[in-house]
Each structure stands twice: as structure tokens, then as C-alpha cells.
Amino acid sequence: MIQTRQDLKRFLYTEDALMRHPNMFLKWLGRSDDYLPFLLVKCLRKYEYYKNKKRNFLDIIPYAWYMWNFRRLRVKTGIMLFPNTIDEGLLLVHPGFRRIDKFAHIGKNCTILPNVLFGLKTPEGGFQDIKIGDNCYISTGVTILAPVTIGNNVTIGAGAVVNKDVPDNCVVGGVPAKILKYKE
Incomplete structure (x- = not known):
């Protein structure tokens, strides 16, 4: 469960190392299918961070943004994940x-x-x-x-x-x- 900024960095670093392809820019540029699951997992982790942390007034904006973007990416990819169900190191190999x-x-x-x-x-x-x-x-x-x-x-x-x-x-x-x- 992601509760601190250090937890978020650790989760993102672990999953970035698993999913990272040497030509990630080319995947983004060519709108490759593998790029959307990568974005979904990244957005999931940031959404979990803002959902679990003790929020102040200024955290409402990034929380709402990541919640909206996570829901949008779930529909776009067809991958129905829920926050706080998966520990670090998730690898979604293909879209579907x-x-x-x-x-x-x-x-x-x-x-x-x-x-x-x-x-x-x-x-x-x-x-x-x-x-x-x-x-x-x-x-x-x-x-x-x-x-x-x-x-x-x-x-x-x-x-x-x-x-x-x-x-x-x-x-x-x-x-x-x-x-x-x-x-x-």
C-alpha cells in the first residue's frame, strides 16, 4: 500500500524497470499497444498515493486528476484494476x-x-x-x-x-x- 512519497518512488522505479523498453519514446510516438498498459500502471500508482495519503486542501486537484485519468485509461485499455489490490512489480505484458x-x-x-x-x-x-x-x-x-x-x-x-x-x-x-x- 502506497502511503509515502518514498513508497511511490519505489513502486514506480520497480515497475518502470520491468516495463521499460529501450525505445519507449518510439513506442509513444508510434502509439504502440504496449504503451497504454505502461501508462495505466503508472497512473494507478499515483492514484493510490493520493488516495491513501492524508490529504490537505491542495491535494484535491492531483487526486481528482489521477482518479479521472485512471478511469479513462481503464476504459481505453479494457484492463479493470482496482487501487490497493496489487503489490509492487506488476507487469502487464500486452493490452487486452x-x-x-x-x-x-x-x-x-x-x-x-x-x-x-x-x-x-x-x-x-x-x-x-x-x-x-x-x-x-x-x-x-x-x-x-x-x-x-x-x-x-x-x-x-x-x-x-x-x-x-x-x-x-x-x-x-x-x-x-x-x-x-x-x-x-
């Missing part, structure tokens, strides 16, 4: 639909590819958490249904439907997701 609801808690250094959905098993599910550990890789087309806990250093294969808890250091895949192998 992602829905990560506010009941999700994602750890550090996670990579999330397009067409990923975090949802509930039943409509009347109420408040249920999805907890994902550090250093996870969520491939394209994955559906994660709450309540579920995914451990650290987990790779989820393409098209998997995760509806049960997953231990640390493993690769899962299939419908429903099963452990394919353990990492060493």
Missing part, C-alpha cells in the same frame, strides 16, 4: 481484457497476461478473497474463482480455471486446474 476485482490481493512481481478474470464461484458469494503470492505468472485466458489462495512462485497455464488452493512452487493448468509439476 483483464478484470482484477477489489477482493483480490496480489503479491510482488506478478505478471498477468490478457483475458484474465478474477471472479466468484456463485453470484451470492458475498465477500470472498483471492490471495496470490509473490513471483506468480498468470497466463492468458485464466479464470480464478474465489475463495482461493495461490502460493508463491506459481505459474498458471493458459486457459486454466483455478477454483482450489494452489501450493507454492508449482505449475498448474487445465479445467479445473491441477498441479502439472513442482518447480525445484
